[in-house]
Amino acid sequence: MAMDIRVLTPDRVICSTTADEVVLPGLTGQIGILDGHASLITALDTGLLRIKLDEKWTPIILCGGLAEVDQDRVTVLVNDVEELITLELSEVTQELEKATLAVESAETSKAKLDASMELKKATARLEAVNYLS
Template sequence: MVMDIRVLTPDRVICSTTADEVILPGLTGQVGVLDGHATLITALDTGLLRIKLADKWTPIILCGGLAEIDRNRVTVLVNDVEELVAVELSEATKELEKATSAIENAETSKARLDASVELKKATARLEGINYLS
């Protein structure tokens, strides 16, 4: 049986589809959602949302937010998203190295925080490449 999933930002609907399985990037780790999941509201971290339908995974990079799971419906409210369309492995690897270097060289706590968000995005991009084939 499938469930409905909607991914929304403040200004647009990113996707509204059905899914067999959803994996959310929770603040304390990944949250897997299958048909019949218990009702839940959870905070989301910057990371990779994975939506599975008919043995095909669709990756979307989320930039923090909330998810509500209720009666086979998953609603994801996020600040922003990055949709992975065509990302080259070499480009994603360079972005990861750049983000890692930015954290190591950060001189203020704000710079370190900004760099850690970029590192999470770069890691999610690299992880998401595996789902694009």
């Protein structure tokens, strides 16, 4: 039996579909949701949301937000998503290396925070490329 999932930003519906399984990027790690999951509200980190339907995974890069699981419905409210239109493995790997160096060389707290956010996005892009290939 499938569950319904909706991914929403403040200005648009990103997707509204059914899923066999959903993996959310929680603040303390990944959260797997299957049919019949207990009710839950959780904060989401920047990372990769994965939706599984008919043995195929669909990745979506989220930029923070909240998720609500209620009976067989998952609603994901996010600040923004990143499109996965033209991701190449070589480009994504270079971005990840660049983001890692930026975190290591950041001198102020704000610079470290900004660099950490870019590192999370770069890591999510690499995971997404792996699911798409």
